[in-house]
Amino acid sequence: MGEVAKSVAKVEEGFLGLMRPYKPPSWALHLNPIPSHVFSLAHVPTPIHKWNVPGTPANTEVYIKREDLCGVQLSGNKARKLEFLLADAVSHGSDCVITMGGMQSNHCRATAVAARYLNLDCFLILCMYESQTERDPGLAGNLLIERLVGAHVEVVSWEAFAKYGSSGLLNSLKKQLEKNGRRPYIIPVGGSNSLGTWGYIEAVREIEQQLQQPEFDEMTFDSIVAPCGSSGTVVGLSLGSWLSTLKAEAKGLGYASSSTEELVFIKEVAEATGVILDPVYSGKAAYGFVKDMRENPKKWEGKRVLFIHTGGIFALYDKATKVMSNMVGRWKRMDINESIPLKDASECW
Numbered sequence: 001m002g003e004v005a006k007s008v009a010k011v012e013e014g015f016l017g018l019m020r021p022y023k024p025p026s027w028a029l030h031l032n033p034i035p036s037h038v039f040s041l042a043h044v045p046t047p048i049h050k051w052n053v054p055g056t057p058a059n060t061e062v063y064i065k066r067e068d069l070c071g072v073q074l075s076g077n078k079a080r081k082l083e084f085l086l087a088d089a090v091s092h093g094s095d096c097v098i099t100m101g102g103m104q105s106n107h108c109r110a111t112a113v114a115a116r117y118l119n120l121d122c123f124l125i126l127c128m129y130e131s132q133t134e135r136d137p138g139l140a141g142n143l144l145i146e147r148l149v150g151a152h153v154e155v156v157s158w159e160a161f162a163k164y165g166s167s168g169l170l171n172s173l174k175k176q177l178e179k180n181g182r183r184p185y186i187i188p189v190g191g192s193n194s195l196g197t198w199g200y201i202e203a204v205r206e207i208e209q210q211l212q213q214p215e216f217d218e219m220t221f222d223s224i225v226a227p228c229g230s231s232g233t234v235v236g237l238s239l240g241s242w243l244s245t246l247k248a249e250a251k252g253l254g255y256a257s258s259s260t261e262e263l264v265f266i267k268e269v270a271e272a273t274g275v276i277l278d279p280v281y282s283g284k285a286a287y288g289f290v291k292d293m294r295e296n297p298k299k300w301e302g303k304r305v306l307f308i309h310t311g312g313i314f315a316l317y318d319k320a321t322k323v324m325s326n327m328v329g330r331w332k333r334m335d336i337n338e339s340i341p342l343k344d345a346s347e348c349w
């Protein structure tokens, strides 16, 4: 059996995820490369619903596309990119994947889970502060999931990242693995290359189809607001010809650092709408978007906007214990008085 056939057979022993041939939407036929195959890993279509986010001016309608609901452990925008990237990995006869990100990278967590679904091993290079590189990285947030599904975690310092870059480090690990007889496939940071971006070209097709459903009655959006990191999501979305994307400058204190205002905003949105944003991307993007609507309401009046919730809830578990505990409140020991009748012996609970 050739390497590719072996790799496909190995995948088929794993998850139900059979690769299917891919046909792009007609408006994307001019793009290059056009992927030949794709996996179905995300639970799609993800819902679109009205979102009464606090700060919306009268006469503006905000909707939200819940990419955070495309799975539990495989949730968020990275799932769609991985459907294409992993099909390519398997087509190349790879037996493991390597990727890289920050300590709470959602992309690394999603890659670890998706690789496991497909019976591929996963190696993650995670960047952290120098002082953290000599001890066990722990189990906070995304790390718990990565380690539960058996990803191999390789810790590096941000200094090493600055010195060698992601491709230097990824290629170095690739060579080490090849020396041991492995056939690794490199997935770039954030899954954002010309192949991964197809995930969000497909998402545009999905949105178009959703808007044809009776509940939306051929509605259209004036703008789409989406968080931007490695930019595959925004690039994919903007390739859909009917969209104009808004770029909000919402970086704030920098990657994975949250200001108090941003965290208070996440709490405010959760409490008002039940939608939980993440501290690294969707929380910052929504914060920037709402700030702009509050400061320039005229610009948004009469507009219908779609906000893309790209997921990332697990990173919040890392922030929660450190900085959010003083925001949540509302607990007390329940008052129990003697007048409550005692439990009947026939009741189980």
Ligand SMILES: *Cc1c(COP(=O)(O)O)cnc(C)c1O
Residues within 6 Å of the ligand: 076, 077, 078, 106, 107, 190, 192, 227, 228, 229, 230, 231, 232, 233, 234, 278, 281, 282, 310, 311, 312
């Ligand atoms: C990675 C990520 C983004 C950024 O997406 P890119 O395609 O890398 O720009 C946004 N939100 C969340 C939750 C992410 O994990």
